[in-house]
Structure formats: C-alpha cells, structure tokens
Amino acid sequence: MPDLSIENLAINSASGRRLLDVPRLTVPSGGSLAVRGPSGAGKSTLLFAIAGLISVTAGQLKWGQTDLVGMADTARTTFRGATFGIIFQDHLLFEELSAENNAGLAALYAPRKRRAGIGQAARRILTDLKVPWDDRRNVVSFSGGERQRIAVARALATEPAVILADEPTASLDRKTADALIGDLLGGAKQAGRTLIAVSHDAALIDACDRVLTIEDGRVTDHV
Amino acid sequence: MFEAFWYALPILVQDIFVFLGLLVPLAITGIICLFGYRVWPLIAGLLRKHTAISATFVLLIATSVGISVGLIAQERGLREGTARAADKFDLIIAAPGSEITAMLAAVYLQPTALPLIDGATYARIESHELVDLAAPLAFGDSWEGVPVVGTTPPFVDHLSEGLRAGRVFETMEEAVAGANTPLQVGDVVEPVHGDGSDDFSEHGHPYTIVGKMNRTGSPWDNAILVAVESVWDVHAMPTGHGPDWDGTLGGPFDPSQFAGTPAVLVRAEQLWANYSLQSEFNTAETMALFPGNVLAQLHALMGDIRQVMSVLAVATQVLVAVAVLAGLSMLSRILARRMALLRALGAPRRFVFAVTWTFATVLICLGALLGIVFGVIATAVLSMVITALTDILVQARLAWPEMHLVAGFVSTVAVLSLYPAYRASRRSLLDDLRS
Numbered sequence: 313m314p315d316l317s318i319e320n321l322a323i324n325s326a327s328g329r330r331l332l333d334v335p336r337l338t339v340p341s342g343g344s345l346a347v348r349g350p351s352g353a354g355k356s357t358l359l360f361a362i363a364g365l366i367s368v369t370a371g372q373l374k375w376g377q378t379d380l381v382g383m384a385d386t387a388r389t390t391f392r393g394a395t396f397g398i399i400f401q402d403h404l405l406f407e408e409l410s411a412e413n414n415a416g417l418a419a420l421y422a423p424r425k426r427r428a429g430i431g432q433a434a435r436r437i438l439t440d441l442k443v444p445w446d447d448r449r450n451v452v453s454f455s456g457g458e459r460q461r462i463a464v465a466r467a468l469a470t471e472p473a474v475i476l477a478d479e480p481t482a483s484l485d486r487k488t489a490d491a492l493i494g495d496l497l498g499g500a501k502q503a504g505r506t507l508i509a510v511s512h513d514a515a516l517i518d519a520c521d522r523v524l525t526i527e528d529g530r531v532t533d534h535v
Numbered sequence: 536m537f538e539a540f541w542y543a544l545p546i547l548v549q550d551i552f553v554f555l556g557l558l559v560p561l562a563i564t565g566i567i568c569l570f571g572y573r574v575w576p577l578i579a580g581l582l583r584k585h586t587a588i589s590a591t592f593v594l595l596i597a598t599s600v601g602i603s604v605g606l607i608a609q610e611r612g613l614r615e616g617t618a619r620a621a622d623k624f625d626l627i628i629a630a631p632g633s634e635i636t637a638m639l640a641a642v643y644l645q646p647t648a649l650p651l652i653d654g655a656t657y658a659r660i661e662s663h664e665l666v667d668l669a670a671p672l673a674f675g676d677s678w679e680g681v682p683v684v685g686t687t688p689p690f691v692d693h694l695s696e697g698l699r700a701g702r703v704f705e706t707m708e709e710a711v712a713g714a715n716t717p718l719q720v721g722d723v724v725e726p727v728h729g730d731g732s733d734d735f736s737e738h739g740h741p742y743t744i745v746g747k748m749n750r751t752g753s754p755w756d757n758a759i760l761v762a763v764e765s766v767w768d769v770h771a772m773p774t775g776h777g778p779d780w781d782g783t784l785g786g787p788f789d790p791s792q793f794a795g796t797p798a799v800l801v802r803a804e805q806l807w808a809n810y811s812l813q814s815e816f817n818t819a820e821t822m823a824l825f826p827g828n829v830l831a832q833l834h835a836l837m838g839d840i841r842q843v844m845s846v847l848a849v850a851t852q853v854l855v856a857v858a859v860l861a862g863l864s865m866l867s868r869i870l871a872r873r874m875a876l877l878r879a880l881g882a883p884r885r886f887v888f889a890v891t892w893t894f895a896t897v898l899i900c901l902g903a904l905l906g907i908v909f910g911v912i913a914t915a916v917l918s919m920v921i922t923a924l925t926d927i928l929v930q931a932r933l934a935w936p937e938m939h940l941v942a943g944f945v946s947t948v949a950v951l952s953l954y955p956a957y958r959a960s961r962r963s964l965l966d967d968l969r970s
Contacts, residue, residue, distance in 0.1 A: 360965065363879070365879055365964060365965060365968070366965055385884075386883070386884065389878060389881060389882070389883060389884070390881070390883070392879075392880075392881045393880065393881020393882065393883075394881070396881070398879060398880060400876075400879075404872075404876050406577070406580060406873060407584065408580035408581065408583045408584040409576065409577070409580045413576050413580075417877075417880065418880065418881065418882075419573065420572065420573045420574065420576065420577060420882075420886070421572055421573075421877075421881075421882045421883060421886040423571070424571070427573070450583075466880075470881075
C-alpha cells in the first residue's frame with residue numbers, strides 16, 4: 313500500500329488563476345484523511361489531483377514512488393484503475409444498468425483473468441451493504457441511499473489500495489449517512505486501505521484520523 | 536492461377552465470397568476494437584437509455600438502404616420483365632423504319648402508325664421454307680382502351696401456349712381475351728377505331744369472347760385478339776382470301792386480296808434459320824428485326840442509366856453516412872459524461888473508443904438489416920405499380936448485387952465511424968465529468 317506525499321503542489325486554471333496551493337501533505341498507507349472547507353475552496357480540485365484526474369502546474373505528488381506529475385495520461389489512467397476506488401458526490405451511476413453491473417463495471421474493461429474476481433467482489437459487497445441486487449432492475453429505481461451504496465460497492469469491487477470519496481454522504485439522511493460512514497471507514501481499516509474524503513459532514517470528518525482544512529485554495533489547518 | 540480458381544467456382548459461391556469480402560473491413564475493425572473488452576452490457580444499456588434517438592438513426596439508415604436496394608432491384612426486374620415479354624417474338628418483319636418503333640408496336644402494343652407490308656411480300660414470308668409460323672399483326676382498334684389486334688389462330692396458340700378458358704376464335708365474329716382483361720367467355724365487345732382517346736367511330740362489328748389466354752407477363756395480357764380477316768373486313772378492305780374462301784381463318788392468304796399488315800411475327804424452329812431469315816428480309820422493302828436485339832440495345836442504354844443509378848445510390852449512401860457520422864458526433868456529446876466517468880474510474884481510452892464505435896456500428900447494422908426489409912417491401916410495391924402501369928410483369932426481387940451494396944455500405948460507414956469514436960475518446964475528461 314503506497315503512502316501519499318505532496319510537496320509544493322500548485323494547480324492553476326486554464327486562464328492562469330491559482331486554484332490550489334498545498335505546501336506539504338502526507339497520508340500514510342492505511343490512514344484516513346478528511347478534507348473540509350467552504351464550497352469552492354478547492355477541496356474537489358485537490359481530490360481530483362490526488363486521483364490524477366487534473367493536471368498539476370507545479371510541485372510533486374507521489375503515491376509511493378510513483379509521481380503522478382508529468383506522468384502520461386495513459387499511464388495515469390492505468391495507475392488510477394489499479395490503485396483507486398473513487399466515489400463521486402452525485403453517485404454517477406449508469407442508470408440503465410443493474411446494481412450488479414454498476415458495482416462490477418470495471419469487469420467490462422479489466423484483464424480477462426480479473427473479471428470473475430471483480431464480479432464476485434461486487435456481489436459480495438452489495439450484499440454486505442444490504443443493496444438488493446439480484447432482481448436485475450435498473451438502478452434508476454433505487455433510493456438515493458441505495459444508489460450511493462452501489463457507488464461505494466463499485467469503488468471497492470476492484471479491491472483498491474486507496475478510496476477517494478467526494479462528499480459521499482451529501483445526499484443521504486443522517487441514519488443512512490452514519491451507516492455509510494461506518495461501512496467506509498470500517499471496511500478501510502479492516503482491509504488496511506487509505507481513505508481520503510472531501511466532506512462537510514462533521515460525523516465523517518470526526519471519524520477520520522486527520523483533517524485538512526482548505527479555504528480559498530490554501531491549506532489553513534492540518535490536524 | 537487465382538483467376539482460373541475463381542471462375543471455376545459456382546456463381547452463388549462467388550457471390551457469397553464477395554459478400555463476405557465486403558464485410559471483412561467491418562470484421563477486422565470490430566475484432567481490433569473489441570479485443571479484450573466486454574462492451575455488450577453497456578451497449579445494451581445505452582440502446583435502452585437512448586431508445587428514441589437510436590430508433591431515429593436506425594430508421595434513417597434503413598430508409599436510405601431500402602430505397603437504394605429497392606430501386607436497383609426494380610431496374611433489374613424491369614429489364615427482366617421487358618425481356619420476358621419479348622420472349623415469344625423471335626423475329627418481327629415490318630416495313631422499313633425505326634426498329635424501336637416497330638418493336639414497341641408489335642411486342643408492347645404501343646399505339647403507333649406503321650406503314651403496311653403488302654400481300655406479295657407477306658406471301659414470300661409465309662411460303663418461305665424456313666418459316667414455321669408467320670402471323671400478321673394488325674393494330675389500330677380498341678375496346679374501352681384495350682387494344683384489339685387482328686392475327687391468326689396459330690399465333691394465339693404460340694403466344695398463350697393453350698388457353699385458360701374456351702377456345703381460339705373460328706369466325707370473324709369471335710375473339711380471344713388477354714388474361715388481365717375484365718372479359719369472360721360469352722361477353723360481347725364492340726371495338727372502335729383508334730385507341731378511343733380521340734374522335735372515334737364504332738365499327739358496328741361486335742365480337743363474342745370465346746376464349747381467354749393464359750398470362751404471358753406482357754402487354755398482350757391486356758389485349759383482345761381477333762381474326763385479321765375481321766379487322767380488314769370492318770375497315771372495308773379485302774379479307775385476304777379469294778371468292779372461293781371456305782371461311783377457315785388464317786393463312787395462306789391470297790396476295791391480291793391481302794389488305795396489308797404493319798408487322799409480321801415470324802418464327803423458325805432452328806435458331807440459325809431465324810438469322811438467315813433476318814438477313815434475307817432486311818431489304819429495301821422490309822425490315823427484319825430481333826426484338827431481343829433491339830431490347831438489348833435499349834438495355835445497353837439503360838445499362839448506362841443503371842451505372843448512373845448505382846453511382847447515385849452510392850452517393851446517397853455516402854450522404855447518409857455523413858449524416859450518420861455527424862449524428863454520432865452529437866451522440867458522443869450526449870454520452871460524454873458517462874465516457875468521462877469510465878475513464879475517471881480507470882477505463883482505458885481504447886475502451887471508451889470501443890464503446891462509442893460499437894454503439895455506432897450496432898445502429899448501422901440494425902439500420903442496414905431493417906433497410907433490407909424495407910427494400911423487399913419497396914420492391915414488391917414498385918413491381919405491382921409498374922406491372923399495373925405497363926402490363927409488363929415485373930417480378931423484382933432483392934439479389935446478391937443489393938446484398939453486396941449493403942455489405943459495402945455497412946463496412947464503409949463502420950470504418951468511417953472510427954473517427955467520431957476517436958474524437959469521443961479524446962475529449963476533456965474533467966470538463967465532461969463536471970458538465
């Protein structure tokens with residue numbers, strides 16, 4: 313499991329405006345980090361940079377010995393698929409597919425030898441998360457909580473070393489949100505996974521090992 | 536070596552090989568694109584999600600393919616139909632003039648004024664040792680728009696190969712009706728001079744229908760055949776026989792009593808004899824023509840038109856292909872967020888490329904298959920319309936050339952679809968993900 317280390321990270325917009333400055337940040341393998349801050353502060357930008365989804369203007373962003381800065385797009389995509397499980401704020405599911413197919417989406421493009429394992433893991437995680445998946449109906453008919461849990465199952469089905477979550481509890485009621493926090497953090501600790509979550513949710517923030525606060529593109533607190 | 540092998544193959548096998556060969560680019564592109572990926576669950580989902588737009592694409596392609604293959608099949612069907620209609624007319628002898636006009640009048644019963652062949656000439660034809668059947672064909676009268684043709688009983692037997700009902704006319708007051716006329720045995724008709732469209736006069740000579748012909752697939756199905764003697768008689772001309780005539784219809788005719796005929800059908804049992812007769816009767820007084828040859832010349836002209844049609848068909852397909860590709864580019868924008876999500880989750884660009892290309896190709900293949908169904912329907916409808924309009928039996932069917940056109944179209948558009956698929960795979964991930 314790789315550690316995350318960031319040094320003097322700077323990200324500019326296309327017009328050259330500075331979006332984010334992170335002088336130094338480390339997250340040890342198996343740790344959990346909550347990123348908080350007001351809307352538009354740069355939290356999601358940091359998460360996307362950590363995932364290799366956004367180009368970095370300057371600095372260093374390493375997962376273990378792998379520096380994502382300057383890495384070719386194809387290599388970054390491969391690394392992302394092999395290392396991260398990503399949970400997006402608004403689920404981003406394929407509505408026309410079943411819960412099982414959504415959770416096992418990576419099996420469609422993974423090497424043949426990994427497909428069966430991804431499918432089995434998807435079904436097991438859906439069962440653990442109490443998502444009814446065996447009726448094969450499209451996910452459009454599922455509740456918001458179920459859809460977010462399907463997104464979690466999709467992130468976990470590839471058994472990634474790192475979970476990156478963007479506001480994973482934003483659209484959930486308290487009870488469902490608490491259950492999801494338990495599943496995410498409990499599962500991560502049990503499997504020794506790193507968890508980095510952007511959130512406004514105090515319950516999720518409190519449950520993480522460390523907290524990073526970003527305001528106006530700058531790190532203002534790191535505990 | 537290859538050429539000898541190829542031409543040794545049965546035509547059907549050659550057609551199948553050409554068909555499969557035209558699909559090779561599609562197959563190779565598909566294998567390369569899809570290698571290592573399982574795109575079908577996503578494709579099925581996308582088709583369900585975008586049913587309306589997918590159906591529009593499929594219908595657009597199907598309509599284009601249907602019209603193209605339908606027209607090409609129809610053109611071939613019309614050529615075959617006109618050739619079939621001329622089958623019974625081995626050699627036509629007429630007065631010198633336009634071969635096409637003579638053929639149109641004698642074979643396809645198109646109203647026209649032809650100069651007449653006199654009795655001496657007819658006698659020379661009729662008595663020639665190589666001639667097995669000579670029959671005058673006298674046009675000019677009609678009944679309710681149905682042409683009335685004067686001829687001889689042996690010609691009716693030759694044309695119809697036996698009758699569907701009744702018997703051949705035996706007197707100047709009897710007639711035989713074509714298969715498509717509304718007339719039945721026992722009906723009485725009274726023809727008028729001309730085709731009935733201008734000023735006309737009734738002849739006051741009723742005919743009783745005594746027989747009905749089998750279907751010939753030619754305009755003769757919509758004609759009434761009477762004794763040529765009666766045609767001459769109602770026009771106050773000699774009946775072709777001398778005063779001691781016993782009333783038996785048909786030849787031999789007395790040259791001095793022969794009123795003239797615009798065309799003579801001549802048939803010899805031996806093929807070579809027909810050529811010999813044609814050569815012999817191509818003189819200053821007569822013109823001998825093979826309707827099959829004249830038709831072949833017309834078909835050669837139509838062949839050029841066919842090539843133009845084929846080019847137009849291909850051009851239409853290309854225009855549709857361009858429209859499809861433009862549509863696919865729009866569709867790829869609709870799919871953009873999903874494709875960006877796939878890449879964010881770690882799917883390679885080639886997977887996004889494969890999904891977009893496969894989605895496009897499935898629509899193209901479905902459209903082509905439905906287009907073949909449309910083509911079959913269009914062909915059947917057009918055949919019925921043309922048969923009704925011309926009385927020439929057109930039985931057009933889709934055949935291998937149309938299948939080759941469809942296979943070529945599918946392969947070409949599938950290969951061209953690589954471009955929008957490539958564009959889709961190169962879109963900005965972050966912009967699409969945040970859209």
